[in-house]
Amino acid sequence: MKRPNLIYQKSVSGRKGYTLPNTKNRTSEILSAIPEKYLRTADAPLPEISESEVMRHFVGLSVKNHHIDKGFYPLGSCTMKYNPKLNDKAAGLKGFSSHHPLTPNGLSAGCLRLMHELSKDLCEVSGLDAVTLQPAAGAHGEFTGLHIMRAYHLKKGDTKRFKIIIPDSAHGTNPATVTSVGFKTVQVKSNELGVIPPEAVAEVMDDEVVGMMMTNPNTLGIFETHIKEISKIIHDGGGLMYMDGANLNANMGIFRPGDVGFDVMHFNLHKTFSTPHGGGGPGSGAVGVTKELEKFLPFPVLEKKDDGSLFFNYDRPDSIGRVHSFNGNFGVLVRAFAYIRSLGGDGLKEVSENAVLNANYLKEIVREYFDLPYDVTCMHEFVLSGNRQKKIGVKTLDISKRLLDFGVHSPTNYFPLIVPEAMMIEPTETETRETLDEFGAIMKQIATEAVEDKELVTSAPHTTVVRRLDEVGAARKGDVAFLED
Numbered sequence: 001m002k003r004p005n006l007i008y009q010k011s012v013s014g015r016k017g018y019t020l021p022n023t024k025n026r027t028s029e030i031l032s033a034i035p036e037k038y039l040r041t042a043d044a045p046l047p048e049i050s051e052s053e054v055m056r057h058f059v060g061l062s063v064k065n066h067h068i069d070k071g072f073y074p075l076g077s078c079t080m081k082y083n084p085k086l087n088d089k090a091a092g093l094k095g096f097s098s099h100h101p102l103t104p105n106g107l108s109a110g111c112l113r114l115m116h117e118l119s120k121d122l123c124e125v126s127g128l129d130a131v132t133l134q135p136a137a138g139a140h141g142e143f144t145g146l147h148i149m150r151a152y153h154l155k156k157g158d159t160k161r162f163k164i165i166i167p168d169s170a171h172g173t174n175p176a177t178v179t180s181v182g183f184k185t186v187q188v189k190s191n192e193l194g195v196i197p198p199e200a201v202a203e204v205m206d207d208e209v210v211g212m213m214m215t216n217p218n219t220l221g222i223f224e225t226h227i228k229e230i231s232k233i234i235h236d237g238g239g240l241m242y243m244d245g246a247n248l249n250a251n252m253g254i255f256r257p258g259d260v261g262f263d264v265m266h267f268n269l270h271k272t273f274s275t276p277h278g279g280g281g282p283g284s285g286a287v288g289v290t291k292e293l294e295k296f297l298p299f300p301v302l303e304k305k306d307d308g309s310l311f312f313n314y315d316r317p318d319s320i321g322r323v324h325s326f327n328g329n330f331g332v333l334v335r336a337f338a339y340i341r342s343l344g345g346d347g348l349k350e351v352s353e354n355a356v357l358n359a360n361y362l363k364e365i366v367r368e369y370f371d372l373p374y375d376v377t378c379m380h381e382f383v384l385s386g387n388r389q390k391k392i393g394v395k396t397l398d399i400s401k402r403l404l405d406f407g408v409h410s411p412t413n414y415f416p417l418i419v420p421e422a423m424m425i426e427p428t429e430t431e432t433r434e435t436l437d438e439f440g441a442i443m444k445q446i447a448t449e450a451v452e453d454k455e456l457v458t459s460a461p462h463t464t465v466v467r468r469l470d471e472v473g474a475a476r477k478g479d480v481a482f483l484e485d
């Protein structure tokens, strides 16, 4: 059945929910600036409803969907932590939110200083020497990083390299980015402990390898224990080490990629540094590099003059060029800066320690009810397998749909690919012990239901506004005005 969007259904001719500023004496001036052919001849067919109805409509919609302000969101790899509202407030300050990106440097001192200091903070967190804030997402950071790696080899006259070594546990964006820049992926297998053995890398290393992309902790939530040996193999063969830093939430103040041989990395500011994300909203995939690679960074680069003032330097002959208009998503940068400065160095370390503690605590609760393929101390997330339940006819997808009935978002499903029926759980540091206990109890209940009342789980969700959706269709068709039942 097709249901009409309620806000149109409530429309009553002549009802009004707004008060516009009085522009009477400017109306003709404004109208005369618009070419005749663009002027409306009839009113736009908008719903006519009162302010209270508008409020109820949007508040109602906001609770039909799941979000972090509404409930627990253990979506592994995505770091769906609670974002302090203070950071939103900072991003909304007029001097930031209303600042035009084409304003001359001399009138942008505050914004430039924020970007400069944020870059320095990210250098400190990563142990790298220089940062670009241009890329707008993690995958975009990967794209930027691989171009920098290519520029490094080409500058040396080394033109035959085209391979990137990637673990079988890698996030899908890694091989996708490799393809998008015209390189070729060479896969290496992780071992039974969930980490990459140096021998596997040595085996495929040759003079056609651009470098290696690693995620640490990896997507199994396990710390890669052989980074130093692997990085030596890659460097000895003339290659570079790239770190996918999306899991930085486990590392801050504890492990610095630059200290153990990584040459390039991207940060997901929208994951680790507190910008609400999901649904393709604005992000930032800032990229950090070593001193040696600094000259290849996208231009313009923010630099300091002798008098201490900041300016954008376009005179960067070795730069890979621009990767984004203006300065990336500036509001995300403000949030990251506010987050870092309000927590301080000790606070960031505590974030990572608590993220790891929460994940291990939760793992110990739920391991009794599900398979745990890698039984090691995890970092900020861990991966369960629903294999035991699959054998009796309940898939991981069913378990995740059933979680919705309890007001909880599902973990990441069927990823990483090397774990059958995977459930990747990342509780984040912002959840209380009570929430973790509650989630543990829900997982226990679902495991029991899978045995005793299978149908209840396989037909879930039962309490949500819509039931099982055509998820691919929902993403592709994007028709928000009608809901198919």
Ligand SMILES: *Cc1c(COP(=O)(O)O)cnc(C)c1O
Pocket: 077, 078, 137, 138, 139, 140, 171, 173, 174, 215, 219, 244, 246, 247, 268, 283, 285
């Ligand atoms: C999220 C993520 C990415 C990609 O980041 P986007 O901002 O979504 O493009 C890459 N690698 C890992 C491990 C991730 O979790």
